[in-house]
Amino acid sequence: MNTIVKHRRTLLAGVAGMSALTLMLAACSGSSSDGSSEGSGDGASNLNFLAINENETIPTTLTTLSENECKAQNEAQPLKISTQAQSTLDQQLQLLAGQGALPQVFISANAPTLNAQLAEQGSLQDVGEALDTLGISDDILPAATSVIENLYDGQQLVLPTELNIEGIWYNKQLLADNGIEVPTTWDELVDAFATLKAAGVQPVSQAGKGGDGWGVTRWVGNYIARDLGPDALKAVRDGEAKLTDPEYVAAADAIADLGANGYFGDSPTSIDYSTALNTFLTGGSGFIYMGSWAVSAFNDPEQNKIGEDNIGFMQFPEVTGGAGSADQMPANVGTALAISAKGFADDTATQDWVRCIADNYGTVALRDSGQVTGFAVTGDVEVSPLSQLVQDQIAAVDTSILWFEAYFSAEATTTSQNDGGLLASGQLSGEDFMTQVQSNLD
Template identity: 25%
Template structure:
C-alpha cells in the first residue's frame, strides 16, 4: 500500500505566495523537437473547455511551426478508466490531464508517466506544496505541471444581500445573523447539495476548517499526533451541520444540479462550493451579481480559506512524440500559458507570475494567500485505499440522513485510514 510518510509534504502557504516569481518558459523560437508535421494529442476530462483549450494551444502552435496540438476530451466520469488503458501504448495520449494527490498514484505506480523533475524548466519556481498535487508518494518525483488551484468559499448573490441590507460577514455570529435575515425574507440562505456526496467534504471544509484548525492540525495528523476522531475534527463536522437550518426545504433530496439551479434562479442567496462555480453560474445566468466570502472561525481565531491543486498535465512514457510533448508541458509551466488559462477559463493558475484579471478570482487568491487551509480528506489522506475522501463522502451522507452522529462519521473515516496510513517520521 502507499505510504504517505515516504514524501515530505510542505503545508505552508501554497503557490499564491510565490505567484510574483517568473517561471522559465521555453524559447518562443524553439523548433519542433520531434520533427515537422507532429500532432501532440492532449487527453482531458473537461469536455466543456475543449474549444478554449484549442484556442490556448494555438499560441504554442504559432511558435512551433509544423506542430499541431489536439485536445481530446472524454466524459469526466469515464476518464480515469480510459486514461489508465490509453497510457499503455503509443495509441494513447502524448500529454494527459492528470488527477491530483492520491488519485494520481495508480498511474505513478504503473510506470506510465514521465518524471518531470529533470526534464523541464520552471518546476523549481512552483511552491513545493503545489507540486505535492502532482508528486508521486512512493518516490517524491513530480509527474505533472499543476494547472489549477481550487479555493472553497461561500458564493453569494450580492443583489439579495444588498436588498436586505447585509454586508459580508466578518464573524461566525454575523454569518448566522445574515442567514436568519435571509430565511425570514422567504429566500433559502444556502443551496447545499446532499445527494451528490462528493460535495459533502467540500462543504465541511468551508464551514469547519476554522474549528479544527486548518494547516496546524494537518501537521499534527501527518505526525500521528492528531486524528479525525479527536475533538477538534469532530467539532468541525458539528460546526458544518449546525448550518442545516439554512439549507432549505427537502435538502436531503437536493442534488448538485438542483442546488446550482436554486442559486442561479435567485431562490437561494448563497452556494457553498469551489471557485470553479463562478464560470458555471455566469453562464447559467449572465445577470447574476456574484460575491464570495470566507467563513470565519467560530472562536474568532481567523478566516481560513481551504484550497487544493485540481490536477496537472503530464507526459506518457509510451508516447512516440515524447520530446515534443515535453516541450508542450514545459510551456504549460510558463506565465504565457498560465495567464491564458486563467483569463480564458476563469480559473486560478498556480503558475508563478500569473495574476487573475477576474475580480473575484483575485479576491480568492488574496484570501488564500493570507490564510491558506488544506482540503485534508482529499489532498493529504487519499494516498491509500480506502481514501479519506471516499470515506468522508459516504459517512457524511449517513450523518445528514440521521443514521450516525459526527463522532460516528469521524470514526468511520479514521477506521478506514488506519488500514494504510503510517505517520511520517
C-alpha cells in the same frame, strides 16, 4: 475591467507556503475514451488528452492553443480530446496505467495519493524534471510549485491549470434584502442561514449527489481547521488523531446540523455540481462554498443571471474559541494536468506540446476565461473585477490549509465525497460519517 501585467515573475510572493492541491469535483458515468497513448516520436499521431465532464475550461483552453499559439504543434500532432466523469476518473487511470495505456496528457487523479503511486510505479512523469529538461521551469510560478511540492514530498507531479482560493461566495442583494451583514463568525453565519430560511430563501446551494459531495466535505474540513487549527488533518494523517475523536466528530456534527435544518435545500443528495452552481447564479440561494475556479462561470453572462457586481466573497468564518483563524485560506492548484512518463519520454512531438502549453496556457486561460492559473502570464491581460478580487485575496494569504480529503487514500476520498450529500441532508450523523471515513483510513 482591470489590466494586470506579469512578465514571468512570481505572481504572489505571499503564498509561497501554500500546501494544498485539488481536488475537487466529482460526478458520474463512464469514459468515452480508450485512453491509449499513440505517441510514436514521428509527430504523425494524436496528442491524446483525457478531460473530465465537469471542467470545460481546460479542454477549451487547449483547443484555443491548438488553433493559435500551438498551431504548429497541433499540425505535427493533432489534439484529440476525450472525456471521463470525475467520479470514475481514479478508477480509469488505474486501469489505463495497469495496461500501459495512459494518454500523453490527462486530468490528474482526484486523490493525490494515487498520483504519487502512479509516479512511484513509473507511469506518471515528474513534471518538474520534464520542465527542467525542456528548460522552461520559469513557466510555473514559484507559489504554485510550492503548493505542489509540499503535497508531494518535494516532487512536482502536475501542471497547475489553476491557482485557487476557496471560500464562501454570497449574493449581495439577498443579504441586503434580509438585513444580513457579511458574517465573520460561525455563529453569525448560522444566524444568517436561519434568517434566509425563515424568509423562504434557500440559504446554501451545495451539491451532494454521489461524488459531488466534496462540496459538503469542504465545510467539514474548514470547520476542523477553524476549531482545531490548520494542522489538525495532518495529525490524522500522522496517526496522532482519528476522525472519530470527539473534537473531530463535533465538526461533522456542525455540518449535519445545517443539513437537519434544511439549510442546504430540500434534497442535496439529488443536486449535482452544475445544478448547485446554477441555483446560486440564478438567485436561488444566498451562499455557496466554491473555489475561485468558478469565476469563469461567474464572468459568463449566459450562466450568471444575478450579475458580477452582485457576487461577494468571504473567508470561511472563525469558530468561537477555536485554534484556527479566518486568515488561513484554503488554497490549491485546482484540476491539474498530468503527463504520462511513457508519452513524454518516447515522443518529441509531445515534448513540444508540453513546452507550448507551459509557455502559453496561463495567458490564454486568464484572457479568455478569467482563470487564474499557476502558469506565468506574459503581456497585458484584461481581467474582470472578480478575477482581480481572487488575485487580491491570494496576495493576502500568509498561511494556506488543505481540504478535507487531501491526505486520504482513494478509497477514503470516495467514501467521504459520496457520503457528503447524506451529511448535508441530515440523513447521516457526524459520528456515523466520520466512522465510515475513518474505517477506510485504519
